[in-house]
Amino acid sequence: MDDTGRRTVLIIEDNDINREMLSLILENDYNVLQAENGREGLDILSEHGDRISLVLLDINMPVMNGYEFMDEVRSTPSLAHVPIIVTTSNDAVDDEIQCLKKGASDFVVKPYNSEVVRHRVDNMIHLREASSLIQVIEHDMLTGVLNREIFFWNAERIMRDAPDQDFDLVCTDISGFKFVNEVYGKEEGDRLLRQNGREIAGRLGSGEIVGRIGGDEFAFLVKHKTREAHEALTAHLNEALTGSFGSKVLIKTGVYHTGTSREERDLTAAAMCDRARQAIDIIKNRYNQNCGFFDDEMRRDLEFEKFITDNMEQALAEEQFQVYYQPKHRLDSGLPGGAEALVRWIHPEKGMMKPGLFIPIFEANRFISRLDYYMYEHVCMDLKRWKEMGIPLVPVSINASRHDFEQPDYVSQLDDLTHKYGIDHELLHIEVTESAYTDNSVMIDNCISELHEKGFRVELDDFGTGYSNLVSLNDFHFDVLKLDMGLIRKLGTDREKNILDFVISIAEWLNMETVAEGAESREEIETLKAKGCTSVQGYYYSKPLSGKDFEAYLKEKMNL
Amino acid sequence: MNVIECYGLIGDYKDVSSRLPNDALIKRFLGKFTQDQSFGELKAALEAEDTENAFRAAHTLKGVCANLSITNLGADVIEITEKLRGGNLDEARKLFPQAEEKYRMTMEAIAKLD
Numbered sequence: 001m002d003d004t005g006r007r008t009v010l011i012i013e014d015n016d017i018n019r020e021m022l023s024l025i026l027e028n029d030y031n032v033l034q035a036e037n038g039r040e041g042l043d044i045l046s047e048h049g050d051r052i053s054l055v056l057l058d059i060n061m062p063v064m065n066g067y068e069f070m071d072e073v074r075s076t077p078s079l080a081h082v083p084i085i086v087t088t089s090n091d092a093v094d095d096e097i098q099c100l101k102k103g104a105s106d107f108v109v110k111p112y113n114s115e116v117v118r119h120r121v122d123n124m125i126h127l128r129e130a131s132s133l134i135q136v137i138e139h140d141m142l143t144g145v146l147n148r149e150i151f152f153w154n155a156e157r158i159m160r161d162a163p164d165q166d167f168d169l170v171c172t173d174i175s176g177f178k179f180v181n182e183v184y185g186k187e188e189g190d191r192l193l194r195q196n197g198r199e200i201a202g203r204l205g206s207g208e209i210v211g212r213i214g215g216d217e218f219a220f221l222v223k224h225k226t227r228e229a230h231e232a233l234t235a236h237l238n239e240a241l242t243g244s245f246g247s248k249v250l251i252k253t254g255v256y257h258t259g260t261s262r263e264e265r266d267l268t269a270a271a272m273c274d275r276a277r278q279a280i281d282i283i284k285n286r287y288n289q290n291c292g293f294f295d296d297e298m299r300r301d302l303e304f305e306k307f308i309t310d311n312m313e314q315a316l317a318e319e320q321f322q323v324y325y326q327p328k329h330r331l332d333s334g335l336p337g338g339a340e341a342l343v344r345w346i347h348p349e350k351g352m353m354k355p356g357l358f359i360p361i362f363e364a365n366r367f368i369s370r371l372d373y374y375m376y377e378h379v380c381m382d383l384k385r386w387k388e389m390g391i392p393l394v395p396v397s398i399n400a401s402r403h404d405f406e407q408p409d410y411v412s413q414l415d416d417l418t419h420k421y422g423i424d425h426e427l428l429h430i431e432v433t434e435s436a437y438t439d440n441s442v443m444i445d446n447c448i449s450e451l452h453e454k455g456f457r458v459e460l461d462d463f464g465t466g467y468s469n470l471v472s473l474n475d476f477h478f479d480v481l482k483l484d485m486g487l488i489r490k491l492g493t494d495r496e497k498n499i500l501d502f503v504i505s506i507a508e509w510l511n512m513e514t515v516a517e518g519a520e521s522r523e524e525i526e527t528l529k530a531k532g533c534t535s536v537q538g539y540y541y542s543k544p545l546s547g548k549d550f551e552a553y554l555k556e557k558m559n560l
Numbered sequence: 561m562n563v564i565e566c567y568g569l570i571g572d573y574k575d576v577s578s579r580l581p582n583d584a585l586i587k588r589f590l591g592k593f594t595q596d597q598s599f600g601e602l603k604a605a606l607e608a609e610d611t612e613n614a615f616r617a618a619h620t621l622k623g624v625c626a627n628l629s630i631t632n633l634g635a636d637v638i639e640i641t642e643k644l645r646g647g648n649l650d651e652a653r654k655l656f657p658q659a660e661e662k663y664r665m666t667m668e669a670i671a672k673l674d
Contacts, residue, residue, distance in 0.1 A: 017592050017624045060616050091625050111626035114579055240565065 006031050007053040007125060012041035012069065013087065014061040018052070018110065022056055022087070024122060025114045038064030042072055045079055053125045055084045055274040056108070059095065070102040075206075083128045087112075140191060140212040143197035151211020155221045155269040158207060160256065163265065166224035168260045171276040172196065176249035177216035184245070195241050196251070200552065203233060219273050227293060230255050254279030256294040268394065271539040275302070308361045316374060320346055323378045325396065325550035327557075328515055331529040336557050338395045338515075339430070341379050342539060342544050343371065368401040376401075376414060377445060379428070380421035382547050387422075391551065392558050397429035397459050397480075403438035405443055411450040425455035429480065433461045441476075448476055459515070463503070473510060481507045485518040485538070497527070505529050561672045563587060567629070567633050569669040576629035589628055590670045596624060599663055614652065615644035633662040644664070 008031040016036075023032045033048070035041035038061055045052060055073075059066035073079045083105040096107060105124055108117050124477060138150040140265060146154065157165055168552045174180075174192065181189040193216065200210045200220050210220035234253045242249040256276040258264055284293035315321060330337035345353040362368040379396050387393055393516040404410050418425055430451060436444060448458050459480035460473075473481075475481045483503060507514045513534040519525055520540055528536060545553055563583040567573035581588045598621035605614035618641040625634030636659035643652040 015596070015598065015620050016625060017589060017596060018620075018627055020592065021589070021627050024580070024585070060619050087623075089626065108625040111575070111629065112579060464629065 008033060008048070008051050009054045009056060009121060010035065010041060010044055010048075010052050010063070011056045012036075012038060012066070013056070013058040015058070016086070018058065019175075021112060022117065025112060025117050029118065030121070038066060038069030038072075041069055045073065045082065046076075049079050049082065053084055054121055054126075055082055056121070057084050057104070058087050059099070067098065067102060070099070070104065074103045081128070083124045085124060090388045119157075140197075143194050143212050145197040145201060145218065146209060146211035148211060148213045148363070151209060151213060151219060152269040152273075153208050154211075155272075157220075158209065158221060159265060159269075162207075164260060166260060168222050168224050168230070169256045169258060169269065169272040169276055170220050170222065170253055171213070171232065171256075171273055171280060172200070172218045172234075172251055172253045173222075173277075173280050174216040174242075174249065174251050176242075176245070179248050180245055192241060192249075196237065199237055199240055200233075203236075214274065214287075217277075221269075224257060227255075227291075230293075231291045231297045238290060250290060251383065252280050252283060253291045254281075254283075254294065255291065257343055274500070282558050304357075305361050308358050309365060309367075310368050314363070315345060315347065316370060320348070321371065321374060321378075322346055323375060323382065323547055324544035324548065326537055326544040327542045327550070327553060328535045329541045330535050331525070331533060336394055336554060337535050338397065338429070339550065340488065340544075341375060341396050341398045343375060344544075355513075363401060363403070367404050369403045369407060372398070372401055372404050373413065376417055376428070377421075380417050380423050382551075383423050383427060384421040386551060386554070389551075391554050393424075393427055394554070395429050395457070399431045399433075399461065400436075402440065402444070405436070405440070405447045411447065411454060411456075414451075414456065415454050426457060429459050431455045431459045431461040434463065445476055448478075473506065478512055480513045480515055480534075482517055482537075484517045485516050485520070485535075499529055500527070500533075504533055508532060561669070562674060563590075566590070566669045566673055570666045571625075571631040572629040572632065575631075578628075578639060579627065590673065593624065593630070594667060594670055596621075598624060603656070603660070605653055606649070606656055609649060610643060611647055611649045614649070615641065618644055618652075630666060632667050633659065635663055 006029070009026060010028075010033045011019055011022050012035045014036050019036075023034060026032050030053075033052070035044050040063075041055070041057070042064070045055065057066045059071060065073075070084060073082065073084070080103075081267060084103065085106045085108055086096075086099045087110060088099075088107050089110050092348045099107070105128075106120055106122055119349055135402075138146060140147045145151075154225055159165075173427065174196065177189060177192070180192055185333060193212070195410065196218060197210060200218060204210060204220065204222065208220065208222045210218060213219045229251065232250065237251045237253075242251055254276040254516045256272050256279065258267075258272065275298070278298055279292035279294040280296070283289045298431050324342045324344050325339040326342060327336045328338040328340065329335065343355050343359075345355075345358060347353060359368065362371055375398055379398055383393060388405075407413075414428070414430075417423075418428060432444065432448075451458055457479040458477075459482055460476070460478040461482050462484050463481050481503070483500075490554065504514055514532075515535045515537055516524075516533050517537045519538045522540075525536060525540060542553065563575050564588050565658075567576065576586055577583075580589060598617050601617035602614055602621060605617055618637055622634065622637045622641050625631070625637055636655060638650045639654050640659060643649075643655065
C-alpha cells in the first residue's frame with residue numbers, strides 16, 4: 001500500500017498488447033508495475049516485494065517463463081506469500097493444473113473481461129490480507145512458530161497428504177527452564193524460547209513445521225531421519241542455546257517415528273506427541289543422553305495398556321477378576337489371624353495375570369476404584385458364605401487406592417456393602433499405602449477417621465518403602481503396621497535387627513499391631529516372634545489361595 | 561473508415577468496446593497490433609519447422625486476437641494453435657495460408673482507419 005492507500009500489482013507478460021490491456025483495466029484502482037518476462041518480474045518483486053500485493057503472470061514468455069517464475073518465488077520465503085493470478089487462454093486444463101500445483105491462486109482468462117479481472121484481483125488481495133491476520137493468530141506470540149492447535153492441525157494434514165512418506169514427530173523439552181526464569185529472569189527465558197523456535201525452524205525442509213505446544217515444549221514434524229541426524233540436531237540445540245547456563249539447563253528431545261501403517265497413521269498428532277514425550281521421560285534423568293526414541297518396548301507397553309483398557313469393562317462384567325487370599329498367621333498362637341485379599345485377573349485367553357501388570361494402568365485411568373469396589377463386594381460375599389458354613393471368620397484386609405478416598409461416598413459405600421451382606425465391620429481392614437497418604441494427607445486423614453467411626457480398621461501397607469516419617473505415624477491413626485521384609489532384609493543382618501527392633505517398638509508404643517510381609521525362613525519367624533511382631537504373612541505359611549482353597553485352609557488350620 | 565466500420569471487417573466491435581472504453585483507445589491498441597511480432601514469428605517458425613516456437617507465437621497471437629476481439633483472424637489462429645499443441649506441424653502449415661490472408665485483410669482494414 002502506498003501513502004494514498006493504493007495497493008500495487010505487478011504484471012508480468014511479454015506481449016505488450018496484453019500487458020497494456022491489463023494495465024488499463026487495473027490502473028484506476030492500483031499502482032501497476034510491469035515486467036516483460038519472469039526474470040524481470042523476479043527482480044522487481046525482490047526489490048519491492050513488501051509493497052506488491054499481487055502478481056498477474058503470463059505463462060508463455062521468453063527468458064524465464066511463468067512456471068520457472070513460480071518455482072523461484074515459492075522457494076523464496078520472503079516472497080512466497082504474494083498471491084499470483086495466472087493469465088491464460090483457457091484452452092488447456094493440464095496447464096491450469098500445473099499452475100495450481102506451482103502455487104497459483106487463481107486464473108483470469110483471455111480475452112479479458114474488465115469486471116472479472118478487477119474483481120478477481122480485489123478478492124484475492126482481500127483474502128490474502130485477511131489470512132495474514134489469521135497468520136498472526138495461528139502463531140505463538142512469543143516465538144513466532146505455530147501455536148499448539150495449529151501445529152497439530154497442520155501436522156495431521158501434512159501426514160494425510162503424504163500417506164507413503166515416513167515422518168518423525170519430535171518433541172523438545174527444556175529441562176531446567178524454570179531455573180533460567182528464576183535465576184536469569186523471564187526475559188532471558190523468553191529469549192531462550194525464541195531462539196529454540198528459530199533454531200528448529202532454521203533446520204526444517206519444505207513441508208516441515210514447528211510449533212510451541214506448551215510452556216517450554218516445542219514439537220516439530222519432519223520427514224523421517226536417521227537416529228544420528230536427530231542426535232546431531234539435539235546436540236546442536238544444546239550447543240547453540242544452553243551452553244551458557246551450565247549443566248542445569250538441557251534440551252532433551254524425544255522422537256516418534258510414525259511409520260506408514262494405517263493403525264499408526266490414524267493416531268492424532270497429539271497422541272504422537274505423547275509418545276515422543278514418553279521417549280523424553282525415559283531419558284529425562286540420563287546424564288549423557290539427550291535424545292530418546294519411542295521404541296518397540298514402549299510400543300509393546302502401550303499395546304498392552306490398550307489391551308488392558310479395552311478389556312477391563314468386560315472383565316468386570318464377566319467376573320474375570322478373582323479374589324485370592326494370603327493368610328496372615330499370628331505368631332503367638334501360630335493360627336491364621338487374618339488374610340489379605342489380592343486380585344487375580346483370569347483372562348480367557350491370557351490366563352492368570354498378576355496385579356502388578358494391570359493395577360498401575362487402573363491407577364492411571366481411575367478404573368481402580370471400580371475394581372476396588374468389586375473386591376470389597378466379593379470379599380463380603382465370601383465372608384457371608386463362610387459365616388453361613390460355620391467357619392470361624394478372620395479379618396480380611398483389602399487394598400485401597402488413593403482414588404477411592406477421593407470419592408465423597410467411599411466410606412458410606414463400604415458401610416452399605418457390609419450391611420447388605422451382614423458382615424461385622426471389624427472383619428474388613430482397609431490397607432493404605434504410604435505414598436497414598438503422603439499425596440493428600442488431609443483428605444486421607446479425614447477418611448481414616450470416618451472409617452474408624454464406622455468401626456473399620458486401617459492398615460498401613462509397605463511401611464518403610466516410601467517417605468515414612470514418625471510424625472505421620474503419630475498423626476494418622478493406623479491400627480496395623482505392615483512391614484516389607486524383602487526391604488528390611490536388604491539392610492544386612494545387623495541393621496536389619498536394629499530396624500526391626502525400632503519399628504516394632506514404635507508400633508507397640510502407638511498401640512499398633514505389626515504384620516511382617518514376606519517372611520521366608522524359620523529363623524526369620526523366630527526373630528520376629530522374639531521381637532514381639534504380631535503376625536506374619538508370606539510363603540512360609542502359605543501362598544495366596546483362591547476362595548475355595550482358602551476356605552479349605554481355614555477349616556484345616558482351625559481344626560474343624 | 562471509423563472503428564465500427566473497421567470491426568465490421570475484422571471482428572466484434574461490441575466485444576472490444578467492453579474492454580476498451582473509447583474508440584481512441586481501441587485505435588491505439590489496433591495500432592499496436594500492426595507492430596506486434598507474433599504473426600511474423602509464427603510464420604518464420606512454421607517455415608523453419610520449429611513447432612515449439614510456432615506454438616508459442618500462435619498462442620500469444622491467439623490471446624492478442626481475443627483481447628482485441630479480432631475474431632476473424634482469431635478463429636484461424638485458434639485452430640493453428642491447437643494443431644501445434646498436438647505437435648501437428650504439417651496440419652498447422654496447411655491452415656496457415658488462410659490465416660495469412662485474413663491477417664492481410666486485417667492489416668488493410670486497420671490501415672484504412674481515419
